[in-house]
Amino acid sequence: MSKIQNVKKLLRSKEINVRDLVQESLLKINKGSHNRLNCFITLEDMHTLDSAIKHSQDRYNNGTERRLEGIPIALKDNYTTKGIKTTCASKMLKDYVPTFDSTVAKLLKDEGAIIIGKTNMDEFAMGSSSTSGYFGSVVNPWSEKSKEKKELVAGGSSGGSAACVAADYVLASIGSDTGGSIRQPAAYCGVVGFKPSYGTISRYGLISYASSLDTPGVFSKNVDDASLLLDILIKQDMDHDATSISSPFKSIDESYQNYKKNKSIKDLVFGIPMDYLVKELDQEILDLWKKVVDDIEAAGGKVVPVSLPHTKYALPSYYLLATSEASSNLARFDGIRFGHRASSSTNQADEGWGQGLKQMYKDNRTEGFGEEVKKRILLGTMALSRGSIDNYYSKAQKIRRLISQDFKSVFKGTNTPQDPTQIKVDVIITPTSPTGAFEIDSHLDPINMYINDIMTIPSNMAGVPSVSIPLKLSKKNNTPLGLQLISKRLNDDLLLFASDLVMNLSADKEFK
Template sequence: MTKTTLTDLTLVEARDGLQKKEFSATELTQAFLDNMAKNKHLNAYITQTPDLAIDQAKQSDIRLQQGGARPLEGLPLAIKDLFCTKGVRTTAGSKILENFVPQYESTVSQNLFDAGAVMLGKTNMDEFAMGSSGLTSYFGGSINPWREKDRPEKDIVPGGSSGGSSAAVAGKLCLAATASDTGGSIRQPAAYCGLVGIKPTYGLCSRRGMVAFASSLDQAGPLTHTVRDAALMLQTMASYDPWDATSIDQPKHDFLGNLTNDIKGLKIGIPKEYLENLPATTAKIVERGIEWVKSRGATVHEVSLPTTPHALPTYYIIAPAEASSNLARYDGVRYGLRVDSSTLDELYENTRSAGFGSEVQRRIMIGTYVLSAGYYDAYYLKAQRLRTLIANDFARVFTGVDLLLTPTTPSSAFAIDEKPTDPVTMYLNDIFTVTVNLANLPGISIPAGLDEKGLPLGLQLIGPAMSEQRLLNASLALEECADFASQVNDLRKVA
């Protein structure tokens, strides 16, 4: 088996190949390291760890030879640079943490390493996870491996904030990657890059060791090539963590072992508010999705989520408010960048001005404003009330249906040199995803088709809290119906 073939494997295929001794973990890891070296232009990684990866792979080979393989033994993964990794630089895509090296491991990455995973490096991301394009990183934006069929010279965005992770998986620079989702930052880049991305129920994966953006919204999850890979990653990442007060205390899940494509009798809701003013190509993908679930024996029902139009303004009050509080810790005193100044106030001001990028500064200012004494009731308190109404909308709808089917994004990825200059226009990329975070529900994006430019579009499934198995099962059925790989191959034949 050639190295090119090794990087074409899915996570589950690579696991099976290692267990059958068709290749070694060292060979598999080296194949990805070689691919990373050839594709540095994608800027998918902030920090690469080749020596560590080879050492871990060699240890995995010993375990594999001795018959002591763990669930992810020898599988090369990428870790979003939002997860603290002991002894390995963790920047959150920001200058203010450019040289920060944690002395402890995040719970999510520790779970993966305990299962035998190999770390190839830390992936690029929008600074402090604030962005929908992958372009706000201090280390430069990541590039989507996909190309428009008529304009292949154009670099396009991989989505955000997990743009480095999505570019790395889509570019075959790792088997799978960790990501985080505050308002769509797993599902939107998954849709832009033709991947599967699942945002779990809030609290299913520990937030300990994740650099905080908005604590009541942030949730870890995986980006993968297939639904089976997502199930394997999620069951490994998820765990109860006594060090995280928001962690859900329940037994470990076997999402992959319980995975089935049987959705006969499932009730699928189609929120009418999500279909208003959709571009024709996106609307066509949703229509296909409806036909696919019907063909598998599910029933489809129109539902209404009337608070949907208020979701974006609600999110962009609550998230910046929490960010302004969380980012107050970066003061130049305890860790991170320090700009020497003559007074303490100047130290704070100069350090934060130099260390934070424009998008982070914008959100800190918005958050500080809505939390100020004169505006707390008018903005923040009202947004929290709306958040409750949004959650109540979902709770009401889920009394009659099992899952919801929606678009993931309004359209496909845009070219980097054509990105919107108005931040509000950029925020609209999250219009179909933020509701899930506000209601603390799970959601998943599955690649469903290609638009007229030959770029991926995703379908989103949303479920009630702790319905990950149901989501994955329905996603597997959709994945089989969409047969996305065949659509891609047909496009390449035409090109």
């Protein structure tokens, strides 16, 4: 059952009040996160939240509470929030206070949610470990429970959002997913991380990394809460976001609940892509994958092999396309209108529009951006250069189309190997990440770090919905392991249903 709905019942019955609920959340965070987990970059205080708390309590008192009334929610620090710092975990924006709310923030507030803070992340959402940010690394809450007792990464780039839910600081949080930035930290931290179909949630106010890939999404303890949050956030926003699409759901939560009432696992066909059997895959995750397949078949579900042949090209193609878009999107951060300005800039500006201005741009951006961001800007600029665009960027776009076509073929039933009946697949099951959470001081080289996204990137390239669900604890290190489920574009409600089924069927008690 929804944990959010359980808390709302307590609020309605007056067993707890909104002030105590918010205060308890802030006390937990101040006791642990700032000193240990480093989940938050900006944390609100009771004084700042006083008006919102009073308003929510009044609504409970007169019976007009909204769907998230008084519920503390955390927001990744790349969503603009009016009057609250939005830094993207970068020195470039460390003092930026927006004058407007992102659409996601507005929709949450409209339903009574209390945004208690902005979560830590990889700088400008560029990373797979939440260790590249200006404000330090996010520590996985499972570090203390691990056998080695060493600090582990929370995953990236939405590591803070995943960690604060895993640590029970909040019931739910918001992240963004460009190549796996919700699902991978969800797997590492042992929570549900849902990336919906591209275009269903508005990107207005989400500071861009790669606009054609960036997708807002949610973290929660269970699928019911994820469904509730998606029902609130999936709204067309053509006034602000040209990529926003008309919602295919009257209510995604209602559709999900109808699936739960009227369907069972016997009504679904699950596809297993052999293309995800990569050499980097940890044996424990492979064993978990096999166990879940056995559990599904034992419960009456059908499992078939499927082929996604262009998956092996997804990783290099993604890093060409994403960095190309980042090169363009981050050009606006020059320290002139806003953003970090180097101490040497004042004198250089006096030199006029010649070498002085160029040097000022260089100094502002050199000081303002971290190493990973500069690396990706340079890679993207190279891919878009006159001598490279046809050889790199254009070919990567063609591969993206082929990857999308692979998914369409599987969901239509035209890409099932060794099966003349060409069975239509409802849901694909894969690992979320090749390994579990690794140590913060592992010092992985860039290639090995990028490989962490090898399982999650294809669904971003195709714009299809996908979710990571926690299922068991590693016997080697007592840390969470999860699997990823993927469905046809705009079949997000079916994906929620399938995820709930698999969790109930195969998850250890820690995650039920």
